[in-house]
Amino acid sequence: MATGQDAPAARYRTIAADLAAKIRSGDYPPGGALPSQRDLSAAYGVTLMTLRQALRQLSDEGLIEQQPGRGTFVTPPHLAYRLGSLRSFADDLREQGHEVRTAVVGRAVRRLPARVAGTLRASATDSGLRLERVRAFAGRRAVHQVSWVRASHADGLREVDFAATSLYEALATRGVPVARATETIRPGILAGAPAAHLDDAPGAAVLISDRTTYTSDGIAIVADRATILGSMMEINTDRAARGLSLHWGASRDVS
Amino acid sequence: MATGQDAPAARYRTIAADLAAKIRSGDYPPGGALPSQRDLSAAYGVTLMTLRQALRQLSDEGLIEQQPGRGTFVTPPHLAYRLGSLRSFADDLREQGHEVRTAVVGRAVRRLPARVAGTLRASATDSGLRLERVRAFAGRRAVHQVSWVRASHADGLREVDFAATSLYEALATRGVPVARATETIRPGILAGAPAAHLDDAPGAAVLISDRTTYTSDGIAIVADRATILGSMMEINTDRAARGLSLHWGASRDVS
DNA sequence: CCATGAGAGAGTTATAGAACAGTGGGGAGT
DNA sequence: ACTCCCCACTGTTCTATAACTCTCTCATGG
Numbered sequence: 001m002a003t004g005q006d007a008p009a010a011r012y013r014t015i016a017a018d019l020a021a022k023i024r025s026g027d028y029p030p031g032g033a034l035p036s037q038r039d040l041s042a043a044y045g046v047t048l049m050t051l052r053q054a055l056r057q058l059s060d061e062g063l064i065e066q067q068p069g070r071g072t073f074v075t076p077p078h079l080a081y082r083l084g085s086l087r088s089f090a091d092d093l094r095e096q097g098h099e100v101r102t103a104v105v106g107r108a109v110r111r112l113p114a115r116v117a118g119t120l121r122a123s124a125t126d127s128g129l130r131l132e133r134v135r136a137f138a139g140r141r142a143v144h145q146v147s148w149v150r151a152s153h154a155d156g157l158r159e160v161d162f163a164a165t166s167l168y169e170a171l172a173t174r175g176v177p178v179a180r181a182t183e184t185i186r187p188g189i190l191a192g193a194p195a196a197h198l199d200d201a202p203g204a205a206v207l208i209s210d211r212t213t214y215t216s217d218g219i220a221i222v223a224d225r226a227t228i229l230g231s232m233m234e235i236n237t238d239r240a241a242r243g244l245s246l247h248w249g250a251s252r253d254v255s
Numbered sequence: 256m257a258t259g260q261d262a263p264a265a266r267y268r269t270i271a272a273d274l275a276a277k278i279r280s281g282d283y284p285p286g287g288a289l290p291s292q293r294d295l296s297a298a299y300g301v302t303l304m305t306l307r308q309a310l311r312q313l314s315d316e317g318l319i320e321q322q323p324g325r326g327t328f329v330t331p332p333h334l335a336y337r338l339g340s341l342r343s344f345a346d347d348l349r350e351q352g353h354e355v356r357t358a359v360v361g362r363a364v365r366r367l368p369a370r371v372a373g374t375l376r377a378s379a380t381d382s383g384l385r386l387e388r389v390r391a392f393a394g395r396r397a398v399h400q401v402s403w404v405r406a407s408h409a410d411g412l413r414e415v416d417f418a419a420t421s422l423y424e425a426l427a428t429r430g431v432p433v434a435r436a437t438e439t440i441r442p443g444i445l446a447g448a449p450a451a452h453l454d455d456a457p458g459a460a461v462l463i464s465d466r467t468t469y470t471s472d473g474i475a476i477v478a479d480r481a482t483i484l485g486s487m488m489e490i491n492t493d494r495a496a497r498g499l500s501l502h503w504g505a506s507r508d509v510s
Numbered sequence: 511c512c513a514t515g516a517g518a519g520a521g522t523t524a525t526a527g528a529a530c531a532g533t534g535g536g537g538a539g540t
Numbered sequence: 541a542c543t544c545c546c547c548a549c550t551g552t553t554c555t556a557t558a559a560c561t562c563t564c565t566c567a568t569g570g
Binding site: 291292293307310321322323324325326327 | 519520521522
């Protein structure tokens with residue numbers, strides 16, 4: 001029984017794995033160009049067709065981008081994160097042409113609440129950056145959001161103007177790109193602190209989104225709770241046999 | 256200026272388009288096998304490699320499945336729809352091990368309400384099948400759902416036991432596979448007819464899901480409105496730079 | 511009667527060579 | 541000094557051929 005699945009055999013897979021390793025290790029820096037297909041095929045001692053099959057795999061995985069007549073480039077992480085589905089309410093709405101204004105109503109370094117410490121897998125005695133923001137569009141304050149950033153990564157954020165810069169963007173700029181997020185959304189009733197910051201009556205229907213964001217190392221770095229006015233925003237999904245898209249949309253009147 | 260983008264040129268694209276047309280037209284029936292790669296390459300007068308590139312494209316689009324040593328098969332619609340993301344609450348929950356019971360509390364052919372007629376792009380004087388169901392799990396009635404099926408496709412559904420069969424499944428069995436759905440979800444307050452069928456107090460937080468389902472021809476065939484208890488269900492998403500998954504989950508206690 | 515195994519037929523991976531198409535820089539002409 | 545065009549370089553598509561692996565069937569042998 002020496003068949004083993006650990007023998008990928010296929011030449012192009014070996015090459016793809018090798019190139020992927022070099023990309024991740026920084027041998028081929030983000031945004032930089034790879035050697036030409038002909039050079040690479042010569043270097044690996046394979047045919048152009050074989051090498052192209054390796055590149056195809058990397059392209060499918062989103063590690064590289066091929067441009068006819070120009071070359072093959074390592075996908076810059078930032079670009080991927082922006083174009084990918086890891087985006088915020090604000091990004092979604094801006095894309096739809098709404099002007100979203102962000103106001104920072106709270107910003108402090110504090111002891112982590114128990115719930116947050118749990119999701120960040122941090123000690124209950126640790127502290128973190130607490131960021132409280134309100135998003136407004138179409139002239140109404142529609143989203144109230146409290147974000148906790150792990151202390152170890154919050155240092156570099158002291159100077160950031162969060163009214164103009166998204167949290168993800170600020171983290172990425174400081175060398176901590178976010179890679180993954182999990183989010184749960186449930187309905188709720190507007191009350192308490194969020195009610196004071198949003199333009200709707202207490203008791204109104206809201207969506208409550210709890211999100212945990214992870215770095216590529218799998219470390220939870222941000223814990224979010226957003227309260228979203230149901231009269232202002234809704235969730236839209238398109239489902240097909242293949243593929244799924246989800247985005248936030250401004251509510252249309254529901255008569 | 257005869258450059259024109261309408262001349263794809265690439266041989267394999269032409270072949271892929273031709274094969275796709277034959278699949279959709281039924282020349283190659285769902286689940287059936289295509290001729291072998293060697294036969295096809297001979298028939299189209301191209302190399303095996305070129306033909307494989309055409310097949311690769313169809314495979315990427317999910318139209319065919321290739322099995323080493325066996326052959327190339329037209330993806331059976333049912334399989335694709337079950338494995339794809341076009342699934343219902345019940346499917347999601349069942350996969351997580353919950354037992355979901357469905358009760359049919361209403362079933363009649365009626366004149367379409369104006370709102371439904373609009374989404375189905377039907378005349379306001381048309382009628383349709385109105386199906387009212389209640390989903391229960393963990394011993395509580397958690398989802399109230401009203402579905403309207405376009406009259407032209409509702410005839411064959413007379414004998415179906417919807418307590419045991421999903422609507423999508425019943426339609427697919429009768430030759431009307433669903434291909435796509437759009438859904439908007441917003442928060443609400445439990446009241447009215449749904450309140451009478453669900454195990455929570457009026458005024459509780461709920462999610463309201465409006466969904467329109469389309470056939471592969473792009474015809475809207477089902478309009479759904481589901482009222483979902485927030486205390487019982489939540490929406491979970493996983494977002495990564497590449498890829499997105501969304502599913503319904505049973506709520507865990509939120510302390 | 512059942513098990514083993516040879517072989518046909520399917521998809522997969524590779525070779526070597528040629529020609530096509532998009533991009534951008536640098537030299538020739540104005 | 542500026543513009544235009546050619547040419548080198550890149551990724552893309554295709555031909556023609558060979559050998560490989562996987563799956564299933566069917567015949568042979570115990």
